Amino acid sequence: MYNRTRIRIVATVAAAGIAALGLTACKSGDGGTVTNKPKTSASKPGGKKPAAKKTAAPDVAKAGDTISLKGMEDGSKLDGTVVKVADPAKSSDEFTTPDSGKRFVGVQFKLVNTGTATYTDSPGNGAQITDADGQQFETTFADITAGPSMSSDVRLKPGAKALGWLVFEVPKTSKAATVQFTMDSGMADQTGEWKLS
Template sequence: MFHHTRIRLAATAAAAVAAMALTACGTGSDDEIVDKPKAKASAKADSGSGNEKDPAAEKSSAAPDVAKVGDTLGLKGVEAGSELDVTVLKVVDNAKSSDEFFAPESGNRWIGVQFQLVNTGTKVYSDAPMNGAKMADDQGQQFGTTIADITAGPSMSADVRLKPGGKALGWIVFEVPKASKAATVTFGMDSGFAEQIGEWKL
């Protein structure tokens, strides 16, 4: 009896250690910040008529800067074959509510960020994208998302499912103090538990 109890305790301890290791994978110091944008091949083609922009585009693709609004980051999820191209298309500070009865709390404002997600992997992407998004100000304070509809456009769905090659587009809203200066926005797959976290400078 005593022997069996010891075996059970050892097995329980081993399971607890394994669970701690799995938890550490998603939120620990092994996280990788991805902030180098992908080359903009389509942007070069679009700006073919504007000769003045070509040298800058070439420099940008030769030595990518830190990602900013308009840039695309390639991110990986927890499972093999789970990958997204994520683009921050637009940012609207002091975003206005499309519902007259719903507004930011007193002393706060809304900042809307329009994300485009493209499934570049081999597995179906299924997640609530707003769970993996965060905003930080220039003081290092971090802010989560809020469920809100804004006049800038349709919100990102709370339940996105994309087959390989599929796309999703929508606004994610953050509530921040009026005095805060937004510095970065981040996005991670698997509700933010993936080791790769994309970061855009605002």
């Protein structure tokens, strides 16, 4: 009797410890931050140099703007830029099409490793689009005519960069409002957000 009770207590304590470790690993309850403040503003069409007087950076990041992000590990940092948006985006083959009543939206991202650690991730896992009604949509596997897709296995040494399209499938009636990107397959505490419309 004594041994069974002791085994149950040890098992209960072990289970509680494992659950606590799981919550810590998932960063549950830590909360995160969403930043939409650009590091640099979008360049002006036509390649004209800005006027000599200083102008304030835009309040909200949009296509062309860069947001600096931090990952979970020490030295894990990226500059993320939404380069272009294709809405609607056209499939590059006849076999991959959006479901009935939906369309593809493509967002071209440029990622530059500004940290001291190697960045290894599948960027599509940490991206999502939100429409004007607040509905959120994750990436889908599709190639579009706008250009090459972002690799699903990006490995960047410090100073290296990656460029590619992430594709989202959204209802035809939805108005894409923002796109978000979070390092570490969406697990990092800091999320960058760009306004699309």
